[in-house]
Amino acid sequence: MIIINLEDTYEPIDVAEDLSFMTFYSEVTNSPNTLIKIDISPLGDLHLPNVYNMAFGPLINGYIDDKAKINHQSKDKVFSTILLFSLIYLQSNSKITIGIDGSNDIRAYLYHRMFLTNRTYLNEYFVTIGVDWYVKLLRNGDIELDTNRQPYFKPKPEPFDYLRPARNLYRYYMFQLTQ
Amino acid sequence: MKEKIQERINKVRNLANASVKGNSVGTSSSRVTDSLSSSIRSSKEATIFLAELDAAIKVAQSKKE
Numbered sequence: 001m002i003i004i005n006l007e008d009t010y011e012p013i014d015v016a017e018d019l020s021f022m023t024f025y026s027e028v029t030n031s032p033n034t035l036i037k038i039d040i041s042p043l044g045d046l047h048l049p050n051v052y053n054m055a056f057g058p059l060i061n062g063y064i065d066d067k068a069k070i071n072h073q074s075k076d077k078v079f080s081t082i083l084l085f086s087l088i089y090l091q092s093n094s095k096i097t098i099g100i101d102g103s104n105d106i107r108a109y110l111y112h113r114m115f116l117t118n119r120t121y122l123n124e125y126f127v128t129i130g131v132d133w134y135v136k137l138l139r140n141g142d143i144e145l146d147t148n149r150q151p152y153f154k155p156k157p158e159p160f161d162y163l164r165p166a167r168n169l170y171r172y173y174m175f176q177l178t179q
Numbered sequence: 180m181k182e183k184i185q186e187r188i189n190k191v192r193n194l195a196n197a198s199v200k201g202n203s204v205g206t207s208s209s210r211v212t213d214s215l216s217s218s219i220r221s222s223k224e225a226t227i228f229l230a231e232l233d234a235a236i237k238v239a240q241s242k243k244e
Contacts, residue, residue: 006181007181007184007187011190012190012194015198016195017198018195019191043212043213043215043216044211044216045212045215045225047219047221047225047226048215048216048219048228051216053213055211084187084188085191087188088188088191088192091188097232097236099215101215103214127236127239127240128239129239131215133218153218154224154227154228155218155219156231157228157235158235159235159236159238159239159242160239172213172214172215174232176236178240178243179240
């Protein structure tokens with residue numbers, strides 16, 4: 001279980017002038033402290049100019065390794081730091097929605113549990129959306145296919161369903177500033 | 180906003196203001212591709228998705244009120 005407390009976060013080490021990234025040291029069990037970078041970048045889609053991706057993890061050759069497995073001493077403090085930085089970013093860019101990719105099951109489970117467990121606390125700051133992918137059932141009983149004859153999946157957002165079992169993860173999570 | 184949270188926010192903002200462009204750890208932000216961006220194949224799909232996102236946000240906001 002991850003408990004978010006925006007009053008208990010790691011000290012920032014380096015912050016971009018435009019707030020596009022921040023670094024901090026996470027205490028790691030049986031290892032030296034690890035420098036973690038949080039990066040908020042525009043999606044590679046010109047049609048979604050106000051949707052930004054958030055990635056975080058240790059730096060490997062200057063790039064974020066967002067699949068790294070790190071034995072953080074306090075996941076609570078790591079995620080609280082990440083969400084505090086997201087809050088700051090969104091305060092400066094209020095029209096933006098931040099997306100986090102849940103394509104990795106372990107991370108998706110973490111995000112899902114984090115939003116679920118901290119519902120009341122996070123609702124004060126963020127509106128949370130879950131995204132599932134669906135394929136259309138045609139009237140003739142077939143499913144819609146793309147030009148490669150593969151199922152034509154489309155993303156569909158919905159307000160985060162807090163009654164949905166944690167095993168039924170969303171594939172993508174989004175949040176923006178509470179209005 | 181709680182005072183202690185505001186203090187932490189101010190600390191990050193002050194560090195950002197003191198930051199020198201191009202003199203920070205790592206590369207600057209660039210466009211990324213994730214499972215959402217790779218699923219939006221046209222402006223029509225993007226328009227539909229953004230309308231649905233807007234509606235979902237409005238519903239989520241109204242549930243909180």
